[in-house]
Amino acid sequence: MGGSPVRLAAVEAPDAVLEPEINDELRELEAVSLDLETHTLSANTRRAYESAWRSFEEFCDAHSLEPLPAHPETVRWYVAWMSMQLDEHGLPRFSVATIRQRLAGVADRHLRDGVLDPTGHRGVSGLVRGLAKLRAVRPERKRPLLLDDVLRIIGSMEHDVYPAGVSAARDTLAIWLGFAGALRRSEAAGLQLNSVALHRLDGVHVHVGASKADQDNTLPDVVVLPYGETPSTCAPCAVHRWVALKNAVDRRQTMTLLFAYQLEEHVCGKAGTGPGLISSADLMSDAPLLRATYRNRKSARIHEQSVTGDALHTMLLARMAEAGMNPSAYGFHSLRAGHVTQARRNGASTEEIMRAGRWRKAETVNVYDREFNPAARNSVMRLGL
Numbered sequence: 001m002g003g004s005p006v007r008l009a010a011v012e013a014p015d016a017v018l019e020p021e022i023n024d025e026l027r028e029l030e031a032v033s034l035d036l037e038t039h040t041l042s043a044n045t046r047r048a049y050e051s052a053w054r055s056f057e058e059f060c061d062a063h064s065l066e067p068l069p070a071h072p073e074t075v076r077w078y079v080a081w082m083s084m085q086l087d088e089h090g091l092p093r094f095s096v097a098t099i100r101q102r103l104a105g106v107a108d109r110h111l112r113d114g115v116l117d118p119t120g121h122r123g124v125s126g127l128v129r130g131l132a133k134l135r136a137v138r139p140e141r142k143r144p145l146l147l148d149d150v151l152r153i154i155g156s157m158e159h160d161v162y163p164a165g166v167s168a169a170r171d172t173l174a175i176w177l178g179f180a181g182a183l184r185r186s187e188a189a190g191l192q193l194n195s196v197a198l199h200r201l202d203g204v205h206v207h208v209g210a211s212k213a214d215q216d217n218t219l220p221d222v223v224v225l226p227y228g229e230t231p232s233t234c235a236p237c238a239v240h241r242w243v244a245l246k247n248a249v250d251r252r253q254t255m256t257l258l259f260a261y262q263l264e265e266h267v268c269g270k271a272g273t274g275p276g277l278i279s280s281a282d283l284m285s286d287a288p289l290l291r292a293t294y295r296n297r298k299s300a301r302i303h304e305q306s307v308t309g310d311a312l313h314t315m316l317l318a319r320m321a322e323a324g325m326n327p328s329a330y331g332f333h334s335l336r337a338g339h340v341t342q343a344r345r346n347g348a349s350t351e352e353i354m355r356a357g358r359w360r361k362a363e364t365v366n367v368y369d370r371e372f373n374p375a376a377r378n379s380v381m382r383l384g385l
């Protein structure tokens with residue numbers, strides 16, 4: 001080819017020198033944009049950034065490193081340090097998402113101070129990507145418990161004897177909250193008596209605290225526990241039995257209640273079945289709904305303080321073992337996963353499941369489908385085979 005050689009624009013770096021006045025203008029624009037950004041960050045993000053920055057400062061302090069401006073190498077050490085921290089179960093204390101958020105907090109602070117963001121360095125982003133890959137081994141998802149499983153677990157408990165019936169009543173309610181209500185264990189453990197409302201037509205409404213996936217909407221979600229066709233599938237009956245037991249003033253009254261249990265009859269006030277065991281007045285308090293229980297061979301006590309989410313998890317595994325099931329690969333989350341799976345098998349739409357499980361994104365529901373319901377909404381089922 002003749003003529004002068006074509007110059008590729010990218011071969012040479014552009015002039016980095018800007019006119020001073022443009023520079024000032026840009027700086028002002030930058031200040032304005034940062035200010036706007038501050039307003040777009042939700043209060044939660046702002047708090048997360050602040051706590052991220054404090055954590056980074058503490059790390060730097062402990063290792064005699066300069067936090068502001070930080071050298072990219074310092075940030076790499078910080079990432080490595082976070083990746084090695086374990087929680088009390090020996091699992092990573094910081095998820096990759098948390099590490100990324102911590103770095104976003106560090107970046108935010110640097111940008112606001114007008115210094116170079118060290119987290120943008122390739123050495124840092126590469127390290128985080130590597131860690132994400134390393135951790136990307138398929139997360140251990142709890143297997144779902146379907147309705148049959150739930151009925152088997154509840155059916156194997158001793159409901160109408162003392163003292164076993166006391167914890168059976170609580171555990172039955174906890175299981176319905178996890179399965180019918182699709183509650184996470186922390187949500188179930190956090191409920192108060194006044195989170196529960198009796199509803200003449202619907203059964204029971206449960207007001208669940210602001211869900212963790214939900215930044216801007218702090219209104220509680222309402223979950224419905226519908227009347228069961230039969231008492232054995234009736235979550236409202238479990239609410240009535242437990243709250244009535246909790247209200248019993250002494251051991252004699254507790255025993256009387258348990259022995260009087262008519263497990264074949266609704267005690268929830270469902271239309272056409274007689275009055276419920278409790279009334280709305282029994283649900284006026286902000287005391288915890290699911291209490292810790294103490295039980296030995298001869299007696300059972302209901303404590304004032306709430307049960308913990310961990311205890312609910314352990315309870316479910318123990319109840320499964322008692323029902324002759326192998327509890328490994330299950331957890332309290334299996335009830336929530338089971339809700340999705342059972343509902344999908346019974347023909348529920350994504351929208352219905354998102355509503356019940358309080359998911360904002362359809363993709364989350366699809367994850368459950370992919371793992372447990374491969375036939376759901378799959379055209380192979382329409383081939384007429």
Ligand SMILES: [Zn+2]
Pocket residue numbers: 227228230231234235236237266267268269270
């Ligand atoms: Zn009932």
